[in-house]
Amino acid sequence: MIIMISRKHRHHETAALRLGMWWLACCVMALSSAVQGEEIFLEWHVKIDNTIKPVSVNQPVITINDLFPGPLINATTNDNVHVNVYNDMDEPLLMTWNGIQQRLNSWQDGVSGTNCPIRPGTNWTYVFQLKDQIGGFHYFPTINFQRAGGGFGPIRINNRIVINVPFPKPEQEFDLLIGDWYGLSFKKVRVTWGADYFPDWILMNGKGPYHSPFSEAHESFNVSRGKTYRFRISNVGNLWSINFRIQNHKMLLVETEGSYTNQITLDSLDVHVGQSYSVLVTADQYPADYYIVATPKWVNLTKPNAIAAVGLLHYDNSTESVNGPLPNGPDPFDIDFSLNQAQAITLNMSTGGARPNPQGSFNVTNVTLSQTFLLRGSLAVIDGYPRYTVNNVTYVTPSTPLKLADQFLNGSGVYELDAFPIHSSLPAPVNGTFVVSGTHKGWLEIVFKNDLDMIDSWHLDGFGFFVVGFGLGEWTPEARSTMYNFDDPVVRSTVQVYPGGWTAVYVYLDNPGMWNLRSQNLRHWYLGQELYIRVYDPDPNPAKERSPPNNLLFCGAVQAPPPPPPSLPLPSPPPPKAVPVPSPPSSAAVKTSHIGWLYVVISCSFVLLSSGVQINAS
Numbered sequence: 001m002i003i004m005i006s007r008k009h010r011h012h013e014t015a016a017l018r019l020g021m022w023w024l025a026c027c028v029m030a031l032s033s034a035v036q037g038e039e040i041f042l043e044w045h046v047k048i049d050n051t052i053k054p055v056s057v058n059q060p061v062i063t064i065n066d067l068f069p070g071p072l073i074n075a076t077t078n079d080n081v082h083v084n085v086y087n088d089m090d091e092p093l094l095m096t097w098n099g100i101q102q103r104l105n106s107w108q109d110g111v112s113g114t115n116c117p118i119r120p121g122t123n124w125t126y127v128f129q130l131k132d133q134i135g136g137f138h139y140f141p142t143i144n145f146q147r148a149g150g151g152f153g154p155i156r157i158n159n160r161i162v163i164n165v166p167f168p169k170p171e172q173e174f175d176l177l178i179g180d181w182y183g184l185s186f187k188k189v190r191v192t193w194g195a196d197y198f199p200d201w202i203l204m205n206g207k208g209p210y211h212s213p214f215s216e217a218h219e220s221f222n223v224s225r226g227k228t229y230r231f232r233i234s235n236v237g238n239l240w241s242i243n244f245r246i247q248n249h250k251m252l253l254v255e256t257e258g259s260y261t262n263q264i265t266l267d268s269l270d271v272h273v274g275q276s277y278s279v280l281v282t283a284d285q286y287p288a289d290y291y292i293v294a295t296p297k298w299v300n301l302t303k304p305n306a307i308a309a310v311g312l313l314h315y316d317n318s319t320e321s322v323n324g325p326l327p328n329g330p331d332p333f334d335i336d337f338s339l340n341q342a343q344a345i346t347l348n349m350s351t352g353g354a355r356p357n358p359q360g361s362f363n364v365t366n367v368t369l370s371q372t373f374l375l376r377g378s379l380a381v382i383d384g385y386p387r388y389t390v391n392n393v394t395y396v397t398p399s400t401p402l403k404l405a406d407q408f409l410n411g412s413g414v415y416e417l418d419a420f421p422i423h424s425s426l427p428a429p430v431n432g433t434f435v436v437s438g439t440h441k442g443w444l445e446i447v448f449k450n451d452l453d454m455i456d457s458w459h460l461d462g463f464g465f466f467v468v469g470f471g472l473g474e475w476t477p478e479a480r481s482t483m484y485n486f487d488d489p490v491v492r493s494t495v496q497v498y499p500g501g502w503t504a505v506y507v508y509l510d511n512p513g514m515w516n517l518r519s520q521n522l523r524h525w526y527l528g529q530e531l532y533i534r535v536y537d538p539d540p541n542p543a544k545e546r547s548p549p550n551n552l553l554f555c556g557a558v559q560a561p562p563p564p565p566p567s568l569p570l571p572s573p574p575p576p577k578a579v580p581v582p583s584p585p586s587s588a589a590v591k592t593s594h595i596g597w598l599y600v601v602i603s604c605s606f607v608l609l610s611s612g613v614q615i616n617a618s
């Protein structure tokens with residue numbers, strides 16, 4: 001028996017730690033009969049770089065290991081990812097993993113309600129499993145408007161080898177992060193309460209538009225005629241939805257945020273803030289160079305395509321450079337185009353996703369709702385400042401993360417559960433720490449209503465939305481029988497809501513924790529358009545919800561470590577034949593104490609020696 005463990009993700013660990021991790025990985029793989037993923041270790045140095053100047057402006061850009069965008073997390077279903085984040089910036093930092101469901105583990109979610117920030121000059125290690133997920137996602141910093149300065153990057157969760165993907169293996173995959181960009185410092189934008197400035201650019205993988213005199217570089221992808229490529233596109237921007245298209249090329253939409261869709265052929269694709277899609281593009285044109293374009297939606301432009309991200313699709317042996325105008329997309333104010341496309345994006349019920357059984361086997365055809373929330377997003381003025389609200393409540397971030405308050409203080413002094421309305425708006429806007437109870441293992445219907453003159457998008461951590469309906473104008477309960485798609489709604493984590501319209505989703509609340517429900521529009525989020533859903537199960541069994549990690553950070557009202565639990569006796573060294581089986585990572589926190597490591601190393605040595613396992617480190 002030969003066990004091969006990839007080394008591709010390891011950097012800079014100490015030799016001893018690496019050895020320990022190796023042996024643990026071996027041990028888990030050798031001893032656990034369940035389907036467990038690999039251990040992926042990443043070390044990230046997050047800092048501010050003033051030399052990148054993506055659009056020739058001297059501005060701070062947040063880099064990870066000197067990269068902008070940050071490095072790819074390339075993983076497979078059920079892998080365990082360990083990201084040791086060093087905050088080398090001059091301000092606090094938190095990273096979130098957008099769309100990663102953090103099963104039973106909101107401790108790793110990296111938003112202000114779940115984690116204390118990583119202070120400047122310190123590091124903190126996130127450890128999470130990509131449990132039962134596939135697809136394309138992205139990560140970004142969550143506090144202090146930092147996403148407007150960078151710090152984002154792509155995540156791929158590949159199918160396990162035993163599970164078929166519902167399309168032929170592409171020749172190559174490209175990650176494509178697109179987002180609007182300010183031509184000035186994010187630190188300057190945020191002190192104006194995020195409200196005064198509009199973005200000046202749209203960047204493609206951190207690069208300015210092709211042929212602009214301001215661009216330091218432009219993005220380009222090499223393709224060979226006759227081959228098919230997968231583009232994993234995410235909108236990592238701040239405010240604007242985008243329309244994405246490739247000159248003279250069709251796109252086959254295949255996946256969104258972890259669901260394989262019914263495949264549809266598109267000329268252009270709307271990607272709203274925080275969303276991710278995979279499209280297949282076949283290089284079936286005359287070998288030349290072609291424009292790759294993203295333009296903003298619902299924005300008045302002086303000329304069409306005035307603010308466009310522009311990259312190139314470059315065929316092997318192309319001798320013709322691009323010429324002529326950029327390919328036009330739909331009218332940016334054509335909501336019917338966008339709505340019709342959204343309604344055509346449905347779930348392929350018959351294909352497997354992260355598991356071999358069909359994606360559609362868990363569905364909404366016959367569910368009984370436990371709860372309905374009607375959430376109205378709007379703009380208000382509080383104390384003379386613009387604030388974005390949900391049901392006329394603007395979220396105020398307490399200095400103690402909600403999750404810590406819950407664990408150690410029963411919430412007291414930090415938030416009051418269910419203090420604000422979830423079916424209607426308050427008559428006047430208020431400040432509030434909006435936390436609402438979600439019924440564990442209940443079906444929740446959320447209707448998002450958008451009172452803004454702007455496309456909004458909403459995201460829930462911890463779950464997927466079954467996107468059952470979109471509408472323009474007011475929602476009424478009759479919409480359930482006349483406008484909902486119960487047959488094959490797509491399952492995703494970020495959904496758009498059209499100006500003046502509504503979007504309805506169903507969510508199955510099977511994941512206990514403290515979960516952020518937010519506008520992905522950075523300005524709306526930063527100025528209060530968010531709340532938390534507390535899904536609570538009184539059963540303290542850690543198989544239901546994980547206990548806090550060993551490296552838990554404290555802040556606010558939970559300063560001192562809580563009294564230690566009754567100490568457990570240390571395990572005695574095992575006798576040669578008695579082999580303890582380590583708990584699979586899906587149900588137990590990864591052990592980090594040295595004694596724990598030593599114990600694992602010793603016990604694994606016995607296992608490996610006695611079973612003659614060879615380790616091939618190539």
Ligand SMILES: *[C@@H]1O[C@H](CO)[C@@H](O)[C@H](O)[C@H]1NC(C)=O
Pocket residue numbers: 074075158
């Ligand atoms: C990502 O991982 C998959 C599966 O291990 C591998 O086939 C692929 O080459 C990797 N891609 C990159 C860009 O590292």
Ligand SMILES: *[C@@H]1O[C@H](CO)[C@@H](O)[C@H](O)[C@H]1NC(C)=O
Pocket residue numbers: 084123124125551
């Ligand atoms: C900080 O990094 C060191 C290794 O350089 C690691 O041992 C330690 O666990 C990390 N701290 C946290 C809180 O993750």
Ligand SMILES: *[C@@H]1O[C@H](CO)[C@@H](O)[C@H](O)[C@H]1NC(C)=O
Pocket residue numbers: 222314316317
């Ligand atoms: C793309 O092709 C050009 C030559 O046509 C080559 O110079 C360049 O290095 C290639 N880029 C990549 C990323 O392979």
Ligand SMILES: *[C@@H]1O[C@H](CO)[C@@H](O)[C@H](O)[C@H]1NC(C)=O
Pocket residue numbers: 224225316317
């Ligand atoms: C490009 O040109 C090279 C050398 O002339 C040739 O070997 C290759 O097959 C060509 N590629 C395509 C896709 O035509």
Ligand SMILES: *[C@@H]1O[C@H](CO)[C@@H](O)[C@H](O)[C@H]1NC(C)=O
Pocket residue numbers: 298299300453
């Ligand atoms: C776009 O311009 C029109 C006409 O000037 C105006 O009525 C509309 O409010 C503008 N929309 C946005 C989103 O700026």
Ligand SMILES: *[C@@H]1O[C@H](CO)[C@@H](O)[C@H](O)[C@H]1NC(C)=O
Pocket residue numbers: 166261262263348349350351352
């Ligand atoms: C759904 O997935 C199956 C593979 O299980 C595939 O054969 C079929 O073409 C897909 N349907 C659509 C509409 O994409």
Ligand SMILES: *[C@@H]1O[C@H](CO)[C@@H](O)[C@H](O)[C@H]1NC(C)=O
Pocket residue numbers: 349358360361362363364365366
């Ligand atoms: C939907 O789920 C039910 C069980 O709740 C199952 O019987 C049915 O086959 C599923 N529908 C599809 C299309 O898979």
Ligand SMILES: *[C@@H]1O[C@H](CO)[C@@H](O)[C@H](O)[C@H]1NC(C)=O
Pocket residue numbers: 366368
């Ligand atoms: C639908 O759900 C109801 C109540 O949960 C149940 O009695 C009924 O058998 C279900 N119907 C189908 C077709 O599954």
Ligand SMILES: *[C@@H]1O[C@H](CO)[C@@H](O)[C@H](O)[C@H]1NC(C)=O
Pocket residue numbers: 410411417
């Ligand atoms: C915790 O707070 C809730 C109200 O939010 C209360 O019902 C419960 O009794 C409290 N539990 C303890 C142990 O204080």
Ligand SMILES: *[C@@H]1O[C@H](CO)[C@@H](O)[C@H](O)[C@H]1NC(C)=O
Pocket residue numbers: 376380392425426427428429
């Ligand atoms: C929210 O508050 C504002 C200001 O008092 C009020 O005009 C508005 O009607 C309220 N919104 C709703 C939906 O009641």
Ligand SMILES: *[C@@H]1O[C@H](CO)[C@@H](O)[C@H](O)[C@H]1NC(C)=O
Pocket residue numbers: 382383396431
């Ligand atoms: C609302 O919260 C802000 C802090 O976010 C604070 O400055 C302001 O005084 C609060 N206003 C009221 C009316 O409580």
